[in-house]
Amino acid sequence: MADQALPLRRSIAANAVTLAPSYVALAVLYWHDDLAAGPALIAAAGIAAVSIVLVQRYLGSLARFARFVSELSGEQEPAMPRLKFAPVTEELAAAAATLAAGWRRQRASIDNLAASAQAIVDGLPDPLIAVDRQRRIVRTNRATLALLGPVAADRDLSTALRHPALLSAIDSLLMVADGNFVGPEQATVELVLSGAPDLDVIAHARRLPRAAADGSLALIVLHDTTALRRAERMRADFVANASHELKTPIAGLLGFIETLRGPARDDLPARERFLGIMAEQADRMRRLVDDLLTLSRIEQHEHARPDAEVDLGRVLAGVQDLLQLKASSRKVAVELSVDPSPLQAVGDHDELTIVFQNLIDNAIKYTRPATTVRVVARPLGQDRVSVAVSDEGDGIPAAHLPRLTERFYRVDTARSRQLGGTGLGLAIVKHVVNRHRGRLDIQSSPGKGSVFTVTLPAVVRRG
Numbered sequence: 357m358a359d360q361a362l363p364l365r366r367s368i369a370a371n372a373v374t375l376a377p378s379y380v381a382l383a384v385l386y387w388h389d390d391l392a393a394g395p396a397l398i399a400a401a402g403i404a405a406v407s408i409v410l411v412q413r414y415l416g417s418l419a420r421f422a423r424f425v426s427e428l429s430g431e432q433e434p435a436m437p438r439l440k441f442a443p444v445t446e447e448l449a450a451a452a453a454t455l456a457a458g459w460r461r462q463r464a465s466i467d468n469l470a471a472s473a474q475a476i477v478d479g480l481p482d483p484l485i486a487v488d489r490q491r492r493i494v495r496t497n498r499a500t501l502a503l504l505g506p507v508a509a510d511r512d513l514s515t516a517l518r519h520p521a522l523l524s525a526i527d528s529l530l531m532v533a534d535g536n537f538v539g540p541e542q543a544t545v546e547l548v549l550s551g552a553p554d555l556d557v558i559a560h561a562r563r564l565p566r567a568a569a570d571g572s573l574a575l576i577v578l579h580d581t582t583a584l585r586r587a588e589r590m591r592a593d594f595v596a597n598a599s600h601e602l603k604t605p606i607a608g609l610l611g612f613i614e615t616l617r618g619p620a621r622d623d624l625p626a627r628e629r630f631l632g633i634m635a636e637q638a639d640r641m642r643r644l645v646d647d648l649l650t651l652s653r654i655e656q657h658e659h660a661r662p663d664a665e666v667d668l669g670r671v672l673a674g675v676q677d678l679l680q681l682k683a684s685s686r687k688v689a690v691e692l693s694v695d696p697s698p699l700q701a702v703g704d705h706d707e708l709t710i711v712f713q714n715l716i717d718n719a720i721k722y723t724r725p726a727t728t729v730r731v732v733a734r735p736l737g738q739d740r741v742s743v744a745v746s747d748e749g750d751g752i753p754a755a756h757l758p759r760l761t762e763r764f765y766r767v768d769t770a771r772s773r774q775l776g777g778t779g780l781g782l783a784i785v786k787h788v789v790n791r792h793r794g795r796l797d798i799q800s801s802p803g804k805g806s807v808f809t810v811t812l813p814a815v816v817r818r819g
């Protein structure tokens with residue numbers, strides 16, 4: 357540390373004060389003739405030389421001490437200066453350094469606290485916005501950035517969320533009269549955030565008991581309820597669809613019962629015919645209820661993954677036997693080609709039977725008469741197996757493919773009903789395949805036919 361030039365006036369004043377007593381003594385001695393002029397002048401010069409050197413050094417130490425103390429408040433701790441000409445300042449400097457180290461530690465822990473508070477806020481899955489008493493944005497989290505894009509701090513809340521209902525709810529939360537809050541402590545507002553797609557959002561706003569250190573006074577948490585709403589709508593649609601599907605055969609049955617009791621009471625051939633139709637309708641209702649029960653059973657355990665070893669060759673042979681009669685009634689051949697290597701899937705035997713029963717049943721139903729349905733099972737790399745079911749039917753227009761696995765979705769409802777379908781088969785297939793952590797791929801070329809491919813995890817043998 358280079359010594360700075362000391363201010364001249366201070367230096368002169370300090371030297372004058374130091375020299376004054378000795379010079380007064382010399383003057384008195386000289387006055388009383390106890391000291392000759394020559395020695396008095398020599399003594400005065402000697403005293404001046406020594407005291408000027410000492411005073412300058414002392415003042416230098418003090419200046420270095422002052423600079424050291426002022427540098428202590430900076431980011432870095434300054435080096436301790438040499439202060440041996442002013443021992444008291446050396447002690448003071450050590451004490452100041454200890455004090456500054458304490459401050460620095462405290463500031464580090466305050467910085468840490470602030471960082472971890474922001475980390476917690478950022479870790480929240482829902483978007484959060486904190487506003488101050490003027491409704492200005494103080495703080496947001498990462499989820500807010502994902503939902504609303506960049507939100508400028510220190511701007512009014514309306515720059516980020518322009519929803520009159522929400523803004524007026526926040527205003528009433530922050531309303532003050534005579535220094536007291538007079539509005540409610542919390543508010544809930546439902547909004548739609550327009551975008552692609554529109555999002556249903558519930559905003560929960562709450563006023564803090566008093567403003568936080570950063571000025572935050574009200575917290576707004578946005579909760580995306582789009583998926584929930586969609587699920588609610590789907591459930592309502594599903595109930596409506598299921599009831600509608602049951603209503604038609606029930607109405608049919610009631611109609612025939614009425615006819616059998618009345619006009620056709622004694623018409624034996626008509627009675628036979630009607631009973632046949634009634635049996636068909638009852639059978640349709642049974643199939644529908646069976647499929648609904650299967651669907652709800654599978655949905656209940658959709659998140660638990662089945663883990664038994666299933667021999668796919670055996671499953672497919674069983675399904676082929678089961679559907680033999682139906683296939684030959686349509687003059688359709690079902691050709692099974694199973695890879696000779698063991699094809700063991702990880703899964704549930706009964707559920708996989710349902711999957712291939714539905715896929716092969718569809719292929720038999722929708723292929724042209726007197727054609728072949730091919731089922732090819734083979735390993736796919738080390739850890740997967742695939743089963744492809746292909747037919748030679750009219751195929752499915754591409755626009756329908758994405759919705760095919762929705763419940764009750766059919767390309768041609770009348771045709772599906774006429775062929776005894778419920779419209780739930782592929783929904784069941786999709787659920788089972790999901791539960792098995794597998795995949796369903798549908799390829800179809802209109803006019804040529806369709807291929808439904810199921811990929812499943814295989815049993816991996818080590819060593």
Ligand SMILES: Nc1ncnc2c1ncn2[C@@H]1O[C@H](COP(=O)(O)OP(=O)(O)O)[C@@H](O)[C@H]1O
Nearest residue numbers: 718719722766767768772777778779780781782
């Ligand atoms: N192999 C296929 N060829 C042509 N269309 C098919 C095929 N499989 C399914 N579909 C179409 O997908 C719809 C839904 O299939 P699914 O859920 O099994 O219902 P369904 O009870 O009608 O068989 C069917 O109604 C049909 O329109």
Ligand SMILES: [Mg+2]
Nearest residue numbers: 718777781782
């Ligand atoms: Mg089907």
